[in-house]
Amino acid sequence: MKRNLKFCPNCGAERVPNERFCGDCGYDTQSVEPSQSPENRPIQTFSASSGMELWRRLGLLAGILVGLALFCYVTPAVVSLTAVDWEQEQAKELNSASGYVSEEDKRLSQLPLANYIQEKTDGKVTVVNNGEWLTLLTDVQLASHGQYERSAYGNRVSEEDKDPFWEAIGPVAVFFEPDEIPYTEWGLTQEDLDRSYISIDQDGQTAYFLLRYHDYSASVSAMSKPYTVAPDWLYHPYRKAGIAVLLLGLAAYIFLPRRKKEPEEIAYSTGSMLAGDLVALILLLPFYGLPFLINGGTVQAVSGFWIISAVMWFLALLCVLLFYYNAWYASYRITLTAESLSLITFRGVREYKWKDITEANFVTLRNPGWFRKLFLAMAFLSVMGGRTSTQPAGSALLAASAAYSGLEIQGTGGKPLYIWFTNQNGGVIINNFDKVLEAIEASGVRINRNMRSIEGFSMFM
Template identity: 25%
Template sequence: MIEIFRRASALFLLCLGGYLMLWPGGKLLIVSPYEGTVIKGPKITVTDPDWFELAKSMTNPEDTPQLEERSYGSKHKQYIFKPDEPPFNEISHYPEQAVFVSIGNGQKWLRIYASHAGDIYSLPEQFKHPYFYHGPGLIMIGLAIYFFIPQRQYETDEIHYPRGATVIGPDIMGLILTPMFFLLPFPIVWEMDAGGSVLSISKGWIWLTGAMWLMAAIWSVLLLTALKYSDLCYRITDQGLHVIKMGKDELIKWDEIEYFRNYRTRLSGKLSSLLLIFGTTMQAVATGLMLRHQEEWGIRIHPRNGKEIKIMGNALDRFDDIVQGLKDHGVKRKNNK
């Protein structure tokens, strides 16, 4: 369970942190004083004194430094506010077309309309990517969880795979490429369609998202592979062969093994095929070709009343000890047909 938590929490925090860094922000209000005589659009009457103070400060913005920080536009003074800021939270909904707010029975008017942050050119810095600085923190926490949770320590008689090649390497690749392809649709969609959904069917974004998320799912296989070998090990005793994985110790007695045989196959054949068929980048295709031309080899153990057990010999320390242990205890090697 610790190894599952290590990868699941790290992957979740990396994706969440990246999302917060990319998110441009929700809807904002563009507010400006209106001094015209003709009102063309919806009208709203307000009575809260805060509205009057706001309209008054917009008449002389140089006296209100906080207001100057919200200024937007050059020809006409406009200001950016969030819909949940007072006094604007008094109005439940702001449409994207202009709304005219009457203050003091028409003594002053404000023109307000809502727009997505991604559609506002030269947006004041304080409103850009509002959760950007939360993202790196979450990413660092995710990496800390992965690297600082203690890993399983092996006993001297346990035969195990090296962590670098079979665990850490695939994990790092999976933790880099899975979030990258998962997050890739978001900036593309938000750049083309501010406030749009990456799952939109009517606008066709779901097809882009589906392709990218399929690639993310393919690369996540590396995390599953690393999980498999993170605590997998074998132990030879007088009773039989111990297969230890995910905290469980399974004993296969010598007299229960009918035979074993060698095997040789392409390394990660399914993964390489998926990368070659659905790969959307040259890197993915190159990785698929590389995997396709590498071989996996080892032995298959056939118990009399159980499921076949495959032991991969690639990079397994003391793999020959397992083969010798089978021979020493009278288990026959069966030739491949």
């Protein structure tokens, strides 16, 4: 039997009359039993794309949370190789910024070079196989002496050592990941700043190199890190991946399909939802990301000043809740029939029969008193602390003055239904909201238009 359903039973979209297949999702509407059709049960007809509002924001959140963690991640350790010019090192024994030269320094400067090397290395120099490591160490020597263009490892020198303003005096360190060279075989241990020496024969002359182990999990901490660190691509190995994940999250938010809204639909305006997401994003980024910056890295945010991280991440969690409720409001719409009022979101459908509704009241929602006092106290402490910024005072004023207008619907079911139809500045944010008032009056339910003030947060009411 041919059926002319008003709504698609698969996605809930309004259909063109006499068309068998849904124009939105292609579903065969003739395969539906009459008892299951939306025209028989109108409160069940909500678009499957409403759930996409949640997935869009989950994609953005995943991109931010994972992307920032990858972006700020610091590699646990690196090993550096530095060419050693022993003649230069011995000459520096007599150089002193203060002008004072100790007897020990004088003694070292007068030793034969072979004895000087023996004493400075404690006689612990590992002789490296010429054939296996000659090419690598030759390139290290070139980079260590500032010949970056001629060396395959010119990009492994610290940015600080390449800075012409802080031009290095003498050979500089060349950095490697620990698994790139057999540092344990060359006498180095996994202790921060542990050192060892190796030597290799180059064209009949012995070249020496200093090895150092840099344990960044120990030396990088809150607001502190070594002056000279590995180049950024080694120091932050997942930075590009973090940027890619951030962009993927943003792309998910932008390009995943939004729920289609009809001109006559009773729903929150798209502009108000975008504004809510923007506020949540602006708050989330500093609350989530600052612990990484303060502590010096992703792992350090947990192992360092973890109390600061815990407090700020708790605030970040509130921002995540804002995204969730923005998704709920973005999928929110009201449908009206002769028998009922229905609220439709990605969480499902809530139907309120007119016969079960006893009254409707206009209400004004303000932030709780404790919340307003908290912002006032923060502004007071800011002034007492000598801060000249007006931001804390502005936040306190906004928290104290914010008010949302809404409709409270009382019924026999116990807990009232609240529909918040203005923003904190009094602007109407639900399109076609007047239709709700007309339907309530047409059903015979009394509307009390005298505003009553209540306290709370709209997302929890």
